[in-house]
Structure formats: structure tokens, C-alpha cells
Amino acid sequence: xxxxxxxxxxxxxxxxxxxxxxxxxxxxxxxxxxxxxxxxxxxxxxxxxxxxxxxxxxxxxxxxxxxxxxxxxxxxxxxxxxxxxxxxxxxxxxxxxxxxxxxxxxxxxxxxxxxxxxxxxxxxxxxxxxxxxxxxxxxxxxxxxxxxxxxxxxxxxxxxxxxxxxxxxxxxxxxxxxxxxxxxxxxxxxxxxxxxxxxxxxxxxxxxxxxxxxxxxxxxxxxxxxxxxxxxxxxxxxxxxxxxxxxxxxxxxxxxxxxxxxxxxxxxxxxxxxxxxxxxxxxxxxxxxxxxxxxxxxxxxxxxxxxxxxxxxxxxxxxxxxxxxxxxxxxxxxxxxxxxxxxxxxxxxxxxxxxxxxx
Numbered sequence: 024x025x026x027x028x029x030x031x032x033x034x035x036x037x038x039x040x041x042x043x044x045x046x047x048x049x050x051x052x053x054x055x056x057x058x059x060x061x062x063x064x065x066x067x068x069x070x071x072x073x074x075x076x077x078x079x080x081x082x083x084x085x086x087x088x089x090x091x092x093x094x095x096x097x098x099x100x101x102x103x104x105x106x107x108x109x110x111x112x113x114x115x116x117x118x119x120x121x122x123x124x125x126x127x128x129x130x131x132x133x134x135x136x137x138x139x140x141x142x143x144x145x146x147x148x149x150x151x152x153x154x155x156x157x158x159x160x161x162x163x164x165x166x167x168x169x170x171x172x173x174x175x176x177x178x179x180x181x182x183x184x185x186x187x188x189x190x191x192x193x194x195x196x197x198x199x200x201x202x203x204x205x206x207x208x209x210x211x212x213x214x215x216x217x218x219x220x221x222x223x224x225x226x227x228x229x230x231x232x233x234x235x236x237x238x239x240x241x242x243x244x245x246x247x248x249x250x251x252x253x254x255x256x257x258x259x260x261x262x263x264x265x266x267x268x269x270x271x272x273x274x275x276x277x278x279x280x281x282x283x284x285x286x287x288x289x290x291x292x293x294x295x296x297x298x299x300x301x302x303x304x305x306x307x308x309x310x311x312x313x314x315x316x317x318x319x320x321x322x323x324x325x326x327x328x329x330x331x332x333x334x335x336x337x338x339x340x341x342x343x344x345x346x347x348x349x350x351x352x353x354x355x356x357x358x359x360x361x362x363x364x365x366x367x368x369x370x371x372x373x374x375x376x377x378x379x380x381x382x
Contacts, residue, residue, distance in 0.1 A: 076215035086134035088176035092229030093148035095167025180300035183222035267332035268339035269325040271301035277317035297339035346376040
């Protein structure tokens with residue numbers, strides 16, 4: 024194994040080093056086990072475990088698979104090359120273009136899509152509103168119109184954004200960036216396996232069955248086929264995996280008085296919760312609102328406040344409960360985890376709930 028992985032230790036030095044090397048190369052022991060368990064042919068994990076991996080890299084100006092359900096090319100030769108060199112079900116890792124993506128996504132790994140070999144014009148695989156915007160944009164109208172259909176997609180949780188240089192140090196370089204962006208480039212085996220350590224959230228792809236109630240999960244969990252089990256007798260539900268969690272506060276932005284139908288007198292409408300990916304929870308809540316004058320914004324998190332995560336869910340739940348209890352007693356409950364509060368009360372409740380953590 025050490026020789027196959029390129030790890031330098033030999034002889035008696037191998038056993039003490041194995042745990043450290045596994046974590047360095049795979050992120051977690053679970054990810055190592057997942058890769059070295061024989062995957063089902065055609066499964067997500069099989070794309071990563073293949074030799075060479077059926078995993079490619081490219082750059083986007085952003086990542087919106089809900090409206091942009093394809094991988095696009097500007098020339099027929101580029102698309103034919105990709106189809107010829109891949110198998111249906113290939114995974115394509117997306118990083119944000121270093122100058123044209125949103126600022127917080129530039130040079131960061133922001134998504135993964137799985138693609139078929141179904142080809143057509145881009146307009147067929149994107150929402151009418153997105154096509155209308157693209158077709159009148161002089162910088163985009165003639166680009167990426169030769170499409171390969173995407174079938175599934177995952178966002179990278181913002182808290183897990185990774186610089187492309189760290190995910191793909193062998194494949195990515197500044198000199199290769201243009202080629203990677205125009206026609207894609209295959210990742211090495213070690214680079215493909217790094218996907219197993221990223222926090223992913225499955226999202227809807229335009230033209231495919233909508234994804235609902237997705238929660239963040241490590242790539243090792245997402246890409247490993249679930250074992251069959253008994254049929255649920257209690258209806259459908261989903262929850263985040265166990266692991267480090269952040270307390271968070273969302274604020275509803277807009278005319279709060281109009282929203283409640285009564286004057287708020289300078290108070291805020293907030294939601295209190297805990298999650299491994301507060302930014303994903305904020306996106307999910309906004310996804311349930313129609314486009315309009317109201318949206319949720321992330322007010323504070325452990326990361327924003329420079330605090331470590333709660334190591335276990337139980338500790339985060341206790342902190343969340345403390346915060347809710349304080350707000351129930353001192354502010355106005357709007358039901359469940361929602362409150363109408365004075366701004367200073369948010370700080371007081373937060374300090375009470377996170378007092379055991381140190382930066």
C-alpha cells in the first residue's frame with residue numbers, strides 16, 4: 024500500500040505512519056475505507072476509484088445548476104474530446120473563475136456535477152430566464168452553447184471552500200487555467216479522492232427531478248452507496264450527519280413591520296439554529312421564499328465570531344436551547360426558533376450560549 028500510494032516510509036516506520044498518511048491523503052479513515060471497498064459499477068464512488076479517475080476539472084463564473092443544467096463547450100472539437108475521453112456518469116469538479124466568479128468563490132472549489140453523454144444546444148438544458156440573460160450578454164452569448172447534460176449536482180458548503188491549488192496541485196496551474204476552463208482536464212487519483220473530504224449539499228439540476236430537504240454531508244458519505252434497509256414506517260425525514268456544529272442566527276431582511284402586520288419598532292425577526300453549514304441552511308430557507316422583498320441573511324456564526332465549532336451535536340443543541348430560552352424569557356417568540364428581538368438581545372443571548380467556547 025505504501026508503495027502504491029507513494030508514501031516514503033518503509034519497514035518498521037510504516038506502522039506508526041499509516042494513520043497519519045491515511046488522513047493526509049484521504050481526509051478521514053472512512054474515506055479511505057470507502058475508496059478501497061469495491062464500488063458498484065456505475066456508482067458515484069466508481070468514478071473516483073477508476074484508473075484513471077472518471078473525474079474532471081473545469082472553471083465556471085458561478086454555480087447555479089438549478090438554472091444551468093449542463094457542462095458547456097464553445098467548439099465542437101472541445102465537446103467531442105470530452106465525450107471521447109470520459110464515460111457517462113463522469114464527475115466534473117467546478118472551481119470559481121479567478122476574476123469573473125463572485126468574489127468569495129474565486130479560485131475556490133464550489134461544486135461538483137455528474138454528467139451524461141447526452142448532447143444538445145445549451146438552450147435545451149437551461150431555464151428560459153437564464154437563457155434570456157445569457158443571450159443578451161455580449162461576453163457570454165456565443166460561449167458554451169454546445170452542451171453535455173448534467174444529471175446530478177452538489178454545492179460545496181461555503182465553510183468547506185477549498186482553494187483549487189489545494190484540491191488539484193498536480194492538475195491545476197496558472198498556465199493550464201485557460202485549457203481547463205475551455206475543455207476540462209482529468210484529475211489524478213489522489214486529487215479525485217480529496218472530494219471525499221469535502222462537505223457537499225446535493226442540489227436540483229435543471230431538467231431533472233428536484234432535490235428537496237438536502238443536508239450537508241461529507242463526500243465519503245455522499246459518494247458511497249447506502250446499504251439497503253427496512254422500509255420506513257414513519258414518513259420521510261432527513262437530518263445532518265453527526266459532527267462539529269456551529270450555532271447560527273439568521274435575520275429576515277425587508278420591511279419587518281409589513282411582514283408581521285404590526286410595528287416592530289426597531290426590532291429584528293431572527294431564526295436561531297445549529298448546523299455544520301449555516302450558509303447552506305440560509306440558502307435553504309431563502310429557497311423556500313418566492314423572489315421578492317424579503318430574504319434571510321446570515322447574521323452570525325461561530326466562524327464569524329472567531330470561535331471554534333462545537334465538537335458534537337449535543338453540545339451545539341445545548342447552546343441553541345440556552346439561546347432560545349433567553350430569548351423566550353426576554354424577547355418576543357414568533358414560534359419555534361423564530362423571535363422578534365432587540366439587536367442588543369441577540370448579542371446577550373449569543374454570549375450566554377457560547378460562553379464555554381474560547382477563540
